[in-house]
Amino acid sequence: MNPPVFKPRLSTSYLIVDDHALVREGIVRVVTNTWPHAHLSHAASLHEANKLLAEPGASFDTVVLDLNLGDSDGIQTLKTLRAAAPMARVAVVSANNDLDLALACLHEGACAFIPKMGSIDHFVRGLQTLASGGTYFPRDLLAQAQQREGAPTGVQPVAAISLTPRQHEVLHLLLQGLTNTLIAQELGISAETVKLHVSAILRSYGVANRVQLLLVCAGQDDSTAPQTH
Known part of the structure; x- marks a missing residue:
């Protein structure tokens, strides 16, 4: 008899943290198109995100996080979020396509780094990969990262x-x-x-x-x- 194959648990509950309403709406659209029955919550600041995470019974499989918010900036945003939600998968969406920042996010436990710049197809693919339980890193940074x-x-x-x-x-x-x-x-x-x-x-x-x-x-x-x- 063949041993059972472990199948990753797909995300069903998302917290979208971004201070730009249009970006939040775009992320919601991609996720709901991929998994129509997913539960989504939104936050426009780190403070709002922490309040949602602290609510009784709150449980988010995945957090999609913009590092640069009105009340927090850079890698410290990810560190704070990870401390508040240590069991969640965290994907960073960033306007900065910098390799050092991307690697720092991976070191701090992010499972995906999705640049906002570039083609919409790449942005959508990154979110769809995340929604399917996968990991994502932009291919234009991958070769550089492997060397680094x-x-x-x-x-x-x-x-x-x-x-x-x-x-x-x-x-x-x-x-x-x-x-x-x-x-x-x-x-x-x-x-x-x-x-x-x-x-x-x-x-x-x-x-x-x-x-x-x-x-x-x-x-x-x-x-x-x-x-x-």
Whole structure:
């Protein structure tokens, strides 16, 4: 009997944080067109976002975040949001297509970096990839990022990589930006066990750290998925 294949949990509840009403409406349109039954909430400031996150029973799978808000600016916006919603997938949408900023977002646990500039098709694809439970990094930055981080450019296709069902679960949470401690809490296992799984996953992908792993996964065809054994 073949082992079960772990399927990532798709997002069903979104918090859109952007101080430009037209951008918020555009993001809402893309998400609802992809997943019509998704629940969406909006915030025009970090203060409003924190109030929504603090409401009793509030639970957002995904936060789509503009870093530059009226009451917060830059990478500190992401740090504050991550502290308030440590289990949520956070996608940064940015008017700045700077590689240093993009890598800083990945280091701080973002699972996607979507520039506002450029073609609307790329913007829509980034949001659709996110809505489908995937990770996204703009391809025009990918080659630069691989060089900067030392990520190998000749890695095996994701479909050729064999992972256990548990490693699939850990991988999915890794790509959300969760720490080992949070992954352990989510899966009901020890942090030391998570550490062992993370090391095995990095070896399987031939990368040295989590940022390289996210870059490799973001650079693969969206239709591929690692195999289980």
